[in-house]
Structure formats: structure tokens, C-alpha cells
Amino acid sequence: MTPSNQTTRFLGSLRAVRRFSDRAIADPVLRDILEAGRRTGSSKNTQPWQIVVVRDREMLKRLSELGGFAGYIAAAQVDIVLVMDSANNAFDCGRLAERLMLAAWTHGIGSNIASLFPDENARKAKELLGIPDGRWVRQTVAFGYPADEKATRVSSTPGMGALMPLGRKPLGEFVSWEHYGKRA
Amino acid sequence: MTPSNQTTRFLGSLRAVRRFSDRAIADPVLRDILEAGRRTGSSKNTQPWQIVVVRDREMLKRLSELGGFAGYIAAAQVDIVLVMDSANNAFDCGRLAERLMLAAWTHGIGSNIASLFPDENARKAKELLGIPDGRWVRQTVAFGYPADEKATRVSSTPGMGALMPLGRKPLGEFVSWEHYGKRA
Numbered sequence: 001m002t003p004s005n006q007t008t009r010f011l012g013s014l015r016a017v018r019r020f021s022d023r024a025i026a027d028p029v030l031r032d033i034l035e036a037g038r039r040t041g042s043s044k045n046t047q048p049w050q051i052v053v054v055r056d057r058e059m060l061k062r063l064s065e066l067g068g069f070a071g072y073i074a075a076a077q078v079d080i081v082l083v084m085d086s087a088n089n090a091f092d093c094g095r096l097a098e099r100l101m102l103a104a105w106t107h108g109i110g111s112n113i114a115s116l117f118p119d120e121n122a123r124k125a126k127e128l129l130g131i132p133d134g135r136w137v138r139q140t141v142a143f144g145y146p147a148d149e150k151a152t153r154v155s156s157t158p159g160m161g162a163l164m165p166l167g168r169k170p171l172g173e174f175v176s177w178e179h180y181g182k183r184a
Numbered sequence: 185m186t187p188s189n190q191t192t193r194f195l196g197s198l199r200a201v202r203r204f205s206d207r208a209i210a211d212p213v214l215r216d217i218l219e220a221g222r223r224t225g226s227s228k229n230t231q232p233w234q235i236v237v238v239r240d241r242e243m244l245k246r247l248s249e250l251g252g253f254a255g256y257i258a259a260a261q262v263d264i265v266l267v268m269d270s271a272n273n274a275f276d277c278g279r280l281a282e283r284l285m286l287a288a289w290t291h292g293i294g295s296n297i298a299s300l301f302p303d304e305n306a307r308k309a310k311e312l313l314g315i316p317d318g319r320w321v322r323q324t325v326a327f328g329y330p331a332d333e334k335a336t337r338v339s340s341t342p343g344m345g346a347l348m349p350l351g352r353k354p355l356g357e358f359v360s361w362e363h364y365g366k367r368a
Contacts, residue, residue: 007194007290008216011283012223031355032192036356038358040282043299045338053359059362083364091323094278098224099195102286106191107274115227130364141276164229171215174222175291176236178243180267180314 014102017110017154018072018160020144025077029107031142035102042092047083049096052129053078062128063140066121069160070114081129082146084136085129110146113139198286199336201294202344204328209261212290219328220287226276230334232269233280236313246312247324250305253344254298260326265313268320281325292315294330297323 032055042048054060055078063081064074073079084093101111115138116122123139131137150156154166155167168174176182208224218237226232238244247256247265257263264284268277287294299322300306306321315321334340338350352358360366 005216007191008287010191011220011287012292014223014225024246024271032189034355036192037193038355039352040233041198041200041285041297043297045350045352047353047358049358050360050364051358052362054362058364090274091278091281094275094280097275098279098282101225103192103195106189106195107335109205113225113227117209128327129362132364166229168223168229169231171218171222173239174231174233174235175218175339176234178236178238180234180236180238180316 002184009100009132010106014105015110016112016146016154017146017151018112018157019147019151020072020077020110020142021077021147022075023077023145025109025143025145029109030078033100033107033109037096040092040096040099041096043089044084047090048089048092050083050135052081052131054081054129059128063125066116066125067114068117070116070140071142072157073114073140073142075144077143077144081090081125081131081137081140083131087136089136090138095154097139097141100141108145109143110151111141111143113141115139122124128168186324194287194290198289200338201205201292201328201330201335202296202341203331203335204256204259204261204294204326205302206207206259207261209327209329211291212246213293214262217284217287217291217293219347221277221280221284224276224280224283226279227273228263230269230276231335232273232276234267234319235280236265236267236315237286238313243312247300247309250300250309251298254324256296256341257298257324257326259328263326265309265321265324267315267332271320273320276296281323284325288327292329293327294335295327296324299323
């Protein structure tokens with residue numbers, strides 16, 4: 001067993017992509033991504049989710065107007081709307097999103113999570129897609145092949161670089177050992 | 185590009201493991217898992233998390249008493265306590281947990297999520313580990329090599345099989361196309 005293996009390097013290589021090419025995602029590839037997502041674990045295996053797969057260009061444009069930084073959905077090939085049983089399932093929703101994004105990434109397909117925000121926008125999305133009132137919708141994941149080599153860099157998306165810090169905290173600021181704040 | 189590739193099959197193969205062997209997790213392997221976790225994406229790249237890595241057997245036993253079905257933590261090699269900035273970060277917490285579990289799985293290491301529940305138990309865990317009041321703690325992930333070949337089956341854990349449905353919903357009950365409830 002190698003300490004650092006190919007698959008953990010793959011997991012660590014996932015980057016948000018917000019600029020997509022117009023290359024279509026083939027049906028068998030989409031199905032493969034959905035299949036990996038379907039198998040995601042959840043609290044007591046309740047699988048408290050449904051997903052709505054949106055490829056219709058007009059609907060993608062409408063969804064792109066329902067989040068503060070969701071404009072890129074308009075140019076995505078697919079947007080997956082995550083529909084949860086209740087707001088208490090946010091943790092499981094995150095597991096599902098991460099799984100779907102990694103599965104897409106194995107095919108070279110980039111993705112990004114958009115929040116439908118504020119609540120009024122989430123309500124509009126539910127109305128557009130016929131999602132029952134009782135269900136909880138907040139996140140969607142947009143998918144597409146990266147527009148170019150720079151598309152995995154936040155700084156290449158107009159306006160995004162200034163909005164968020166780049167990179168990740170080092171292990172020394174992320175991990176405590178045995179007691180909170182006890183660094184290695 | 186193959187429609188179903190080796191890595192998506194790997195992603196779909198993750199199973200919850202609640203019965204662990206006493207084989208230690210080597211430091212470089214643990215570090216590799218943490219490194220993959222460290223790189224997890226989050227809302228606006230806020231990285232709203234800290235983790236506490238627990239290997240002390242006495243502390244593992246104490247944590248195992250702080251959840252409804254957390255008993256297996258007592259026999260884990262490592263328990264990672266997920267410390268979030270606030271309850272609003274539950275979605276990102278789920279992304280981090282999924283990433284850590286998949287990274288461990290690449291090394292053949294099983295894991296399971298336990299909820300520290302009710303709130304009083306989460307409070308106790310924070311006290312034991314010195315986690316500041318203002319932080320949000322609900323989930324931990326316990327890690328260890330599977331005890332045996334059957335350890336990936338829910339039904340092999342005493343009492344668990346009766347608690348939850350086995351298997352996953354088929355795609356036809358999980359996916360809507362373009363409109364909620366519109367099946368393929």
C-alpha cells in the first residue's frame with residue numbers, strides 16, 4: 001500500500017469549474033455519474049433525496065438567474081438540482097454533491113455548486129421545476145467540460161478571484177491532534 | 185473515454201464499515217487521507233472547518249458513548265471530529281466527510297459517520313476535546329480496516345440490519361428529467 005496513491009491524488013485534484021465548453025455530455029457518461037451518485041451513503045440509509053437533471057437551454061438560463069453567482073449555469077451542459085426531504089438533510093446533500101462532482105471529474109467534466117439564494121429564488125426554482133412545497137432545495141451542481149486549460153483556476157472567472165481566497169489552508173491550520181488546537 | 189470507468193466504480197463501491205480490525209493505520213496513510221480532505225471545496229472557499237484527529241483509546245471510548253449508534257467508535261483506529269464554524273456549514277461538512285471516507289477507502293480503510301446526538305452529547309464532546317462553544321460539532325467519522333469480509337454488510341453489524349433499509353433506490357426512483365417526477 002503506497003502512502004499516497006493515485007486515487008487520493010485524484011480526489012485532491014477536484015477543482016471548481018465555472019467556464020464550460022459547448023461539448024455535449026454523452027448519455028452513457030451522464031448515466032455513469034448518476035449511478036455513482038445514486039450509491040451515495042446517507043444517515044440511516046434514508047436516501048433523503050431526489051435529483052432533477054436539467055439540460056434544456058431555456059431552463060438552464062432561468063436557473064442561472066436564481067443565485068448570486070449562478071450565471072455560469074446558463075452555459076452548462078447539465079444542471080442537477082438537489083431536492084432533499086428537509087433542511088435537516090443538508091449534510092447528506094453535501095455528500096451527494098461531492099460524490100457527483102468527483103464522478104464527473106473522472107470523465108474530465110468540471111462542475112460547480114450554486115446556491116439558490118435567497119429563499120425567494122429557491123421557491124422560484126421549485127415552481128419552475130414542479131418540485132413540491134414540502135421539499136428542501138438550496139443547491140444545484142452545474143456540469144460541463146472545461147472551456148480551456150485555465151477554467152480550473154478561480155482567477156480565470158471574471159469577478160470571482162476577488163471574491164474568495166485562493167488555495168487551501170495547510171494541514172497545520174486544519175488538523176488538531178487529540179485536542180482542539182493541539183497542532184502536530 | 186469509457187462510459188463507466190474504474191474510478192466511478194470505485195466511488196460507487198464505498199460502503200459503511202462499523203466493525204474494525206485492530207490493525208493500525210500508518211501515519212503516512214493517515215496523512216494522505218487528511219491531505220485529500222484538506223483540499224475539499226467549500227462555499228466561496230471559506231473552508232469553514234477544523235478537524236480533531238482522535239487516536240487515544242480512552243477518548244475513543246468516551247466518544248462512542250455520545251451518539252445513539254456510535255458504539256463502534258470504541259474499536260476504531262481513528263475518529264475524526266468535524267468542527268464547523270456554524271450550523272450553516274452542514275452542507276460543506278457533508279462534502280468533507282464524503283471526501284475523507286473515499287480517501288480512506290482507496291487505502292482499504294472502512295469508515296462510518298456517527299452523529300453526536302442529542303445536543304447535550306455534542307456539548308459533552310466539545311468539552312472533552314476543548315472545542316470552543318461557538319463552533320458547531322455534530323458529525324464524526326470513525327476509521328479502521330474492516331474486521332472481516334462481511335464488515336461491509338450492514339446486516340453483519342448486530343442490531344443495524346433491522347434499523348435501516350438495505351441497498352439503494354434505483355435510478356428510476358432517484359432521477360427526474362427536466363421536471364420533478366418526470367421519469368426516463
